[in-house]
Amino acid sequence: MKVSRRDLLIGSAGATAGLLLTPVPWKLLGDVSIWTQNFPWIPQPVHGPVETKYSVCTLCDGGCGIRVRMAANCPVGVAGVSSHPLTKGALCPLAFAAHQLNWHPRRLREVRHAGRAASWAEAQAAFEKACVEGPIAIVDGRPGRAVSSVFEAFTRKHNGSYRVVLSAESQALAPYAAWSGVPVTSLGYDLENARTVVSFGAPVLDGWGTPGRFTRLWSERAAGAADPQLRLIQIEPSLSRTAARAWRWVPVREGSEAELAAGVARVLLEEHLVTPQGPMPQLSLAEAAAQAGLTTEAIRNLARTMVENRPVVVIAADGNPAIAALNVLLGAVAAPGGIVRKRRRVQSHIPADPVPGRLRAVLVDSTVPWEFAAPTDAEVFRFAAWDGGGNGAGWLLPAPGFLEELTDVPTSPTSALETYAVALNLAVPPTEVQSAAQFLLQIDPTLPTGEKVIHAHCEEIFRARQGTVYGEHPIAVTKLDSAQHLEEQLRKGAVWMGDPQSAGKFRCELKEWPMENCVSHASSWARAWAPPVFPPLATKLYQESNLREPPAGRQA
């Protein structure tokens, strides 16, 4: 039989059509799909025993409780802890990817000196030499920790000075400290008892203080209600995330917050809305209104609304004394729902800015914000887990990253009650790291170790027999049988919280109305985040969506 070209074509078409009726092509297609899902270069999760541990986030001074899922001894997930007395399970968005930070490309993996690789021994020898040659200073970003005691002990023994860099939230409390003599670390906001919160640019719903504390309060008492139990008034030039969710938004002209505060104070005093507790501002209401870009009636309404639903507390984004003075006028200092004293015995600290002159060396702890630059010619020993770039420090020393160090977590700057927790070292550092305290202990082994200070602090709390330990179930300290038991609970992720102190034990006196030209800067969402880098998944928030603006100066 002769096969024509036509027969060949018909045969081919028939075979193709027939093949499509068999499962072969579909099976092939499916197999190819599965095969292409399993290329060897696609990263695979590490498998191993999965367990859950509880700890405290140490990436800022908020002290949020975290639940860490571990697989093969590596943290693979972070979530909030609903039994935490302050955060009640809430966390900032970045914390959910914090476990990825330890492998960030900008992780500091070696000791560097003047931009070149060096060794720990060289760094130690250089610091020892500096200690012999002249006075040194140690700068701490979070005073009150066990390692802070190591720093203080070292500076006392080696002719040095201990300095602190306060967070923006602590700086906002500085005016009350100056007026009352109570150390700034001993003050806090009693937000749980406030019924009106007036925020001058503080991002109270966007990472301010202990992220989650105010957010939870707002959610429970204010969200969506036309007449909420908790009124949030946001005074800010632009419609920020907090302003968008506030009960009232007052769009003030940028940089005129102090003038608006003076205008409000004048109305409060002139209309006898408050018991006179302070001097009358010199600025007239019309002047204040003109400078703030508001009408006089708007300022009058604001002042009346503020006192309508008491207790009221005013929160500033920074240490603007004119804004702080409003709390004095409103009687919100040392009063429930206002500025309260959370601790009786606490020492005050000397700020790091300015660093005293004629220093031989400055050691900067990893908790100090990357942007901090010691204004001195001294040799700088900078501890950091991540390299933020552009830092002229002489020595860059790799410090433990997220959950890589056993450390204690003292009270958050904005908290109204004293708290204490311990963060465990759950992760293994990918490189050789040392904390600043370990570094100093190698130079002077006679110093008390951080662990010893934690034991001592637990003893102290146990002896005082007050407060409650919030773990799986709350337990009063009086029901614990020993300090060791207390410490065991804290090492399992529990947090101790003190009992409410009786307010009214301090006074703020204003001789004249403060009108310093101190501009309040609304905090950006990145400001509260201490590390100089973001977890790479933060890109979801600004690069892969339009939800937020890119964080200035931070790399994901």
Added chain:
Amino acid sequence: MSARYGMVIDLDRCAGCGACMVACAAENNVPPASPRATPRTGLTPMLVRKVSNGMEGTARREAFIPITCMHCGNETPCVSVCPQQAVEVDKSTGIVMQMPQRCLGCRYCMAACPYHARYFNWWDPAWPVGMEKSLNPEVAVRMRGVVEKCNLCHARLHSAKEKAAAAGRKEIDHADYIPACVEACPTGAILFGDLSDESDPVFSAAHFPNAFRLLARLGTEPNVYYKSEQAWVRALAERDTERATEGKHV
């Protein structure tokens, strides 16, 4: 076990922090953005969009709308167009499942989805060196060239089922199955549960007078509800979702 899992998202409680987005990505091993990724080409199974009432100055109001797969319960658009049967509705849970192993990457489902809740994987999943150790071992990493979307943290449902089976129970404990976004929301704006169970809080929340569904007129019966007291936010529900969520509406 037969359930109809769904959510009710209270838009008056959403502060737009984005915790749900990050928690979702971390839980489901979604890779960080490629340097070339944009909001159009990103991979965000949970995406919070900012919307406004279109006014300026003091009259301007803004809200945040978390958009995820709506898990449509009727004529699910993505299911009917998939040539590979890579999408199917799990009748026992109401979850619209995506099977990346079957997906050819034709993106018909993306075109069919009226909510723009599906994302194409444009790049090989990549993490900085060593970071793969931080991946969730319960979720497989998906390859470039497939479509991804929310599956209501199906791995967590599996874990809950395993736990129930180990305890000799047939039904899961609802406390054991909470999607990552629900768990992460700091304001408790996302309520999750069984929409077919009248005793479940999510059932009553879905029947709240101010509860609504996006593009309800399409009749796809989404299992994700929203709730808001603000009329202008509710008015967005029936408008062109894409234009509205980009803030271009009036």
